[in-house]
Amino acid sequence: MSKIISIHSFRGGTGKSNISANVASQLAQRGHRVGVIDTDIQSPGIHVLFGMDEEQIDKSLNDYLWGRCNIEDTAYNVSARIGKGEVIVMGADIFLIPSSIRAGEIARVLREGYDVSMLNEGFRALVKRLKLDYLVIDTHPGLNEETLLSIAISDILFIILRPDQQDFQGTAVTVDVARKLEVPHLYLVINKALSSYDFADLKKRAEQIYDSPVAAILPLSEDVARLQSTDIFSLRFPDHPVSAAIRQIVGYVEAIGQ
């Protein structure tokens, strides 16, 4: 049965898009048909990780929300784009549904709003029409209508936080909201943890504070920064500790599907 996965964080800059793209790509490499949708309409970015730019985005989520096309018309098969020329064998197709990066389109959404029901219907239509095993939703940080909707309809929610007091407080709010919306599977992912930290202790403390399991802790990595979001890190550097942590997250996802 298809599953909807939301990757969310209360604050920006936590690595949400990077983790979304990596989890989605790992799932596809393992033979699952995956869709990735960028609902960060105000500040989209995940398309960069799949090697796409404005020129290559003909139709976007915005076009669907304005009634200009069907949702599946905005899906791009990005399987062949991964790897930047290196041969990376994907076990199944991965589709990206980008948000528009045209300033005018972003401004229009800000100014006029949009029909949230269409977004809700679009999620379901994507899963059905593209025959997806997983739909990964990359959200806007904080809490707004599209974020709340994606949390409300998710089977699995990963909340990303950094080991930082501001993130810690904001995450408490998100966990509270997710509990009210009764997300069936809620996990925390700690990103950018200094390697000098005791990861086992960090995991234990976070689990105590939020009463939720920590799926993985990703170390702060210069190697990730060096790639500058130009590719899928865990496929390019599969032996890296960050990649191992991504696979740990994927392990949780696959365990729920069984």
Place this chain on the structure above:
Amino acid sequence: MGIFKHLQNEVQEREKREGITLADLLELDPPLRRLMNRVTRYGEMTVPRAVELLEDTPENLTQMLNTLAEKGYLLREKGPEGWVYRVHLARKRGTSLPPGVWSALGSQLQPAPSDASEEESEDVVDTDVP
């Protein structure tokens, strides 16, 4: 009818037309919220399905579903096996920004080619309007 009652009715009617926001959903009483969560998650709901998911009586759940429908949070239509309820989500409202910001964005707000037919409509942005 007094003016207060009239305004109250008008507000209720508007809320009913607009549907529910996810923020409204969070504020519902727990039993109604639990039910709304299920309808939102599954897209649609029938009384037998709600009974199965929430382990409550058909009478209670019918009453709750109808309460939500009366508030305009659910849309109800007759299916072959009884009433089918669907979530009625409110449109996300646009943001009010200072006029200067919209003016600065004005040159970016040209309609896309596929919007050409809408040129006469209110979708065309008047940069003087905040």
